[in-house]
Amino acid sequence: MNRRYFKAVLVAAAVVAAFVILHYGCQESKDLASGDVASRVYVAPGTYDEFYLFTSGGFSGQIGVYGLPSGRLFRVIPVFSQDPEKAWGYSEESKPMFMTSYGFVPWDDAHHPKLSQTEGIADGRWIFINGNNTPRIARVDLSTFTTAEIIEIPNSGGNHGSPFLTENTEYVVASTRFSVPVPNRDVPIDSYKENFQGTISFISVDKEGAMDVAFQIVAPGFHYDLAHGGKGPSHGWAFFTSYNTEQAHTLLEVNASQSDKDFIAAVNWKKAEEYVKQGKAKTWSTSYYRNYFDKKKHMAFSEQKTSVKVLMPEDCPGVIYFLPTPKSPHGVDVDPSGEYIAAGGKLASVIPVHSFSKMIKAIENEEFETTIDGIPVLKYESTIAGEVTNPGLGPLHTEFDGNGYGYTSSFISSEIVKWKIGTWEVVDRIPAYYSIGHLCIPGGDTRKPWGKYVIALNKITKDRYLPTGPELTQSAQLIDISGDKMKLLLDFPTIGEPHYAQAIPADIIMKNSKKIYPIEENQHPHGIKAEKDARVVREGNVVRVYMSTIRTHFAPDNIEGIRVGDIVYFHVTNLEQDWDIPHGFAVKGANNSELLIMPGATETLMWQPTREGIYPFYCTDFCSALHQEMQGYIRVSPKGSNVAITYGTGK
Amino acid sequence: MKIPESDFQMCNNQTIISEFTEEKLMKNFKTILIAYSLLIFTLLFLLTACGGDSADSNKSDQVLKTNTSGIPEWELENGFGPVKKKLNLGPIDKTMATEGEKIFESKCASCHKLDERYTGPAQRDVLRRITPEFFMNMVINPEENVEKHPHTKEMLGQYMQKMTNQNINLKDARTLLEYFRVLDEELVNQNKSN
Numbered sequence: 001m002n003r004r005y006f007k008a009v010l011v012a013a014a015v016v017a018a019f020v021i022l023h024y025g026c027q028e029s030k031d032l033a034s035g036d037v038a039s040r041v042y043v044a045p046g047t048y049d050e051f052y053l054f055t056s057g058g059f060s061g062q063i064g065v066y067g068l069p070s071g072r073l074f075r076v077i078p079v080f081s082q083d084p085e086k087a088w089g090y091s092e093e094s095k096p097m098f099m100t101s102y103g104f105v106p107w108d109d110a111h112h113p114k115l116s117q118t119e120g121i122a123d124g125r126w127i128f129i130n131g132n133n134t135p136r137i138a139r140v141d142l143s144t145f146t147t148a149e150i151i152e153i154p155n156s157g158g159n160h161g162s163p164f165l166t167e168n169t170e171y172v173v174a175s176t177r178f179s180v181p182v183p184n185r186d187v188p189i190d191s192y193k194e195n196f197q198g199t200i201s202f203i204s205v206d207k208e209g210a211m212d213v214a215f216q217i218v219a220p221g222f223h224y225d226l227a228h229g230g231k232g233p234s235h236g237w238a239f240f241t242s243y244n245t246e247q248a249h250t251l252l253e254v255n256a257s258q259s260d261k262d263f264i265a266a267v268n269w270k271k272a273e274e275y276v277k278q279g280k281a282k283t284w285s286t287s288y289y290r291n292y293f294d295k296k297k298h299m300a301f302s303e304q305k306t307s308v309k310v311l312m313p314e315d316c317p318g319v320i321y322f323l324p325t326p327k328s329p330h331g332v333d334v335d336p337s338g339e340y341i342a343a344g345g346k347l348a349s350v351i352p353v354h355s356f357s358k359m360i361k362a363i364e365n366e367e368f369e370t371t372i373d374g375i376p377v378l379k380y381e382s383t384i385a386g387e388v389t390n391p392g393l394g395p396l397h398t399e400f401d402g403n404g405y406g407y408t409s410s411f412i413s414s415e416i417v418k419w420k421i422g423t424w425e426v427v428d429r430i431p432a433y434y435s436i437g438h439l440c441i442p443g444g445d446t447r448k449p450w451g452k453y454v455i456a457l458n459k460i461t462k463d464r465y466l467p468t469g470p471e472l473t474q475s476a477q478l479i480d481i482s483g484d485k486m487k488l489l490l491d492f493p494t495i496g497e498p499h500y501a502q503a504i505p506a507d508i509i510m511k512n513s514k515k516i517y518p519i520e521e522n523q524h525p526h527g528i529k530a531e532k533d534a535r536v537v538r539e540g541n542v543v544r545v546y547m548s549t550i551r552t553h554f555a556p557d558n559i560e561g562i563r564v565g566d567i568v569y570f571h572v573t574n575l576e577q578d579w580d581i582p583h584g585f586a587v588k589g590a591n592n593s594e595l596l597i598m599p600g601a602t603e604t605l606m607w608q609p610t611r612e613g614i615y616p617f618y619c620t621d622f623c624s625a626l627h628q629e630m631q632g633y634i635r636v637s638p639k640g641s642n643v644a645i646t647y648g649t650g651k
Numbered sequence: 652m653k654i655p656e657s658d659f660q661m662c663n664n665q666t667i668i669s670e671f672t673e674e675k676l677m678k679n680f681k682t683i684l685i686a687y688s689l690l691i692f693t694l695l696f697l698l699t700a701c702g703g704d705s706a707d708s709n710k711s712d713q714v715l716k717t718n719t720s721g722i723p724e725w726e727l728e729n730g731f732g733p734v735k736k737k738l739n740l741g742p743i744d745k746t747m748a749t750e751g752e753k754i755f756e757s758k759c760a761s762c763h764k765l766d767e768r769y770t771g772p773a774q775r776d777v778l779r780r781i782t783p784e785f786f787m788n789m790v791i792n793p794e795e796n797v798e799k800h801p802h803t804k805e806m807l808g809q810y811m812q813k814m815t816n817q818n819i820n821l822k823d824a825r826t827l828l829e830y831f832r833v834l835d836e837e838l839v840n841q842n843k844s845n
Contacts, residue, residue, distance in 0.1 A: 516818060519757060531761040550761040551815055553770065575761050577818035625811050650769065 041490045043070040058497025071492030080108030084593030092604040093299035101287040111499040120167040120231040120447030124508040128163040135159035151211045152288035164227040167235045174201040175224030192249040196221035215309040232338030234356040236270040243328040263322040275316045281309035296523045314374030322377040331397035344396040355385035386424035399444030401451040409436040430486040432456040442503035457498040515579035517600030526571035527602035536647040549583040551624040557632030561645030573602040584620025609636040731795040732788025751830030758817040778835045787824040
């Protein structure tokens with residue numbers, strides 16, 4: 001072999017090798033340069049996430065609280081479902097929260113969490129969420145991360161289009177997903193067209209958060225799906241999508257998908273308020289419950305309401321207009337400026353975007369196509385600002401980044417599509433794994449989006465995680481939107497089905513987070529303020545145990561004189577005043593749950609012993625080195641026994 | 652909470668360098684070598700620059716008085732907490748003491764009895780054992796004292812239970828102190844009459 005040739009080959013090989021090594025090195029540093037995915041979601045041990053993420057628990061009925069960008073789960077807030085871990089719906093104090101006109105309803109299907117707003121910006125005071133099945137709205141207090149109030153919605157067949165807000169949380173709205181006879185009555189199902197109607201409800205929220213059904217608008221018997229309040233120039237209006245304008249009552253998948261267009265109902269709620277003031281509302285008798293938790297008394301109260309104010313569109317011109325919108329629209333989302341109203345036409349081939357200012361002009365010029373039950377239907381061409389073409393299959397929901405772009409979830413093609421407001425062109429798209437429903441940008445439904453991420457909320461995760469039998473977790477996916485191209489950063493599992501979610505910078509919530517309930521403010525009628533007040537009192541066959549806990553004993557911890565057939569109430573007050581020191585209370589054979597009592601709070605467990613003997617009780621929440629010693633005994637004697645009530649600790 | 656900005660800066664610098672090296676690669680090997688050295692140099696520089704924790708080390712610059720426990724004299728005698736100088740106590744204020752007794756019943760008596768060991772030590776003679784200033788610092792700020800103070804650490808060894816923070820402010824601590832001054836005075840009088 002030619003030596004020179006050999007040398008040349010060697011040099012060439014070295015150059016190639018160097019190039020390859022360098023190239024891969026560069027490739028790696030390019031990944032680093034673009035944010036090295038792992039480090040973008042890594043929140044070092046002991047440090048905090050940048051955002052809170054609140055996801056609906058779907059059919060779990062609860063709310064999940066996560067950190068972003070880590071995706072770490074911090075808490076499950078029990079709302080519409082009983083939770084034995086926190087005695088929610090099991091303690092005597094929390095039971096009234098589940099009262100409805102149908103009695104005690106211990107479960108619901110929670111879809112849309114919505115943070116309270118001031119001037120169109122999420123303020124972190126409360127988060128509202130709807131119960132879809134037995135129509136309700138809950139308000140969760142974000143200083144304690146506990147459910148503060150649940151109100152039932154009368155004259156509704158299913159509370160899906162809820163609890164969207166007006167700009168200053170003047171109202172939360174509730175539109176019925178299933179039209180039903182209003183008021184409900186016994187009629188043949190096939191008399192749908194004559195007898196079935198929808199309602200759109202405005203629930204007022206006062207400064208303390210207390211909710212009240214201010215008025216309801218009776219609307220044609222369509223299905224009202226989702227909603228959003230106007231903002232800025234469109235403040236004073238709220239928008240509701242509808243489908244099944246065909247008014248089908250069977251095989252809706254075919255029969256409710258006939259028309260090319262359904263409607264967005266645009267409601268001028270300020271005008272509706274005026275009509276109510278003028279006495280144009282009818283008062284209908286009905287029955288619904290408002291339940292609220294008194295933080296000082298540490299217990300919930302229920303009140304039954306028996307009437308509601310109702311507006312009929314034909315008596316109230318100018319309150320409601322229909323905007324034709326293709327085709328079975330699902331989400332209706334208002335951009336940060338308040339001018340554009342994007343609809344997710346789930347069977348449509350475009351995303352129609354209406355213009356608020358065009359709508360107002362069209363109303364002034366009476367550019368009506370027709371009228372339905374006294375409600376003017378505006379011409380599509382008169383309100384439409386533009387159509388986003390090629391938006392993926394099955395567009396559902398849109399959130400905004402505050403930089404001129406909308407992000408729409410497309411369920412069937414399982415992707416997020418980014419488009420430009422004004423030109424309506426699609427500029428980027430990214431797949432979601434799999435079957436995305438809602439999506440969430442921090443503040444992405446408000447006047448001031450914080451942007452940075454979009455979170456895909458997915459229904460199906462087939463093959464994304466280790467299998468867990470027939471049912472697999474749902475998931476959220478964190479996607480970076482800070483650059484021109486969306487970039488997937490993280491997948492994380494969620495509790496239940498995450499329909500919608502809300503995210504907010506952590507500092508807004510953190511600064512109001514409570515550490516304890518001050519014991520001196522405890523006004524529980526069966527609470528005690530000092531260990532010396534611990535006692536056991538018999539009132540006939542009811543025995544009340546006024547008990548205290550502190551690391552690491554109960555007072556009293558030995559109780560005698562209980563008889564089979566007694567109803568025993570353990571009123572347990574946690575005298576601790578230290579952050580993160582709840583005590584648990586569990587007694588053998590209890591038919592309900594444990595208690596988990598926060599520092600300074602009082603909770604009550606009812607216990608009905610059915611067999612004589614000795615019953616241990618103990619602290620379930622590891623509290624200190626002597627936690628294992630934190631226990632007591634109860635002696636249960638036969639019915640009619642003359643063992644006297646005695647009790648004590650350390651005697 | 653925030654993603655440190657320095658991370659982004661690091662990444663951006665690397666992008667510039669990587670593109671630079673790739674572009675020059677085909678020209679000659681020397682350039683590659685230079686580029687490599689540059690890359691390595693930059694990486695080394697960035698690695699050292701991102702050391703990070705150096706700011707915290709300044710904390711140890713505080714001047715510490717030396718004693719065998721390694722904590723300052725004042726804290727050794729009076730504990731860690733908001734009371735940083737000797738109190739000017741004056742005559743006992745009975746109204747304040749009554750208020751203090753109420754707070755003791757509500758927030759302390761679950762763990763402390765006056766004359767018997769309970770969750771924590773018997774407390775009637777507490778002011779014989781520690782200074783009034785230590786007393787206040789301990790009830791206001793138990794965590795830090797349990798963690799740092801040799802006396803409190805020793806107590807923890809005996810009782811196996813960290814004293815809890817009962818959310819007591821400076822004013823409440825002062826009324827508690829007044830209550831224990833009353834108890835202390837009673838002890839003094841008892842001793843006299845004996």
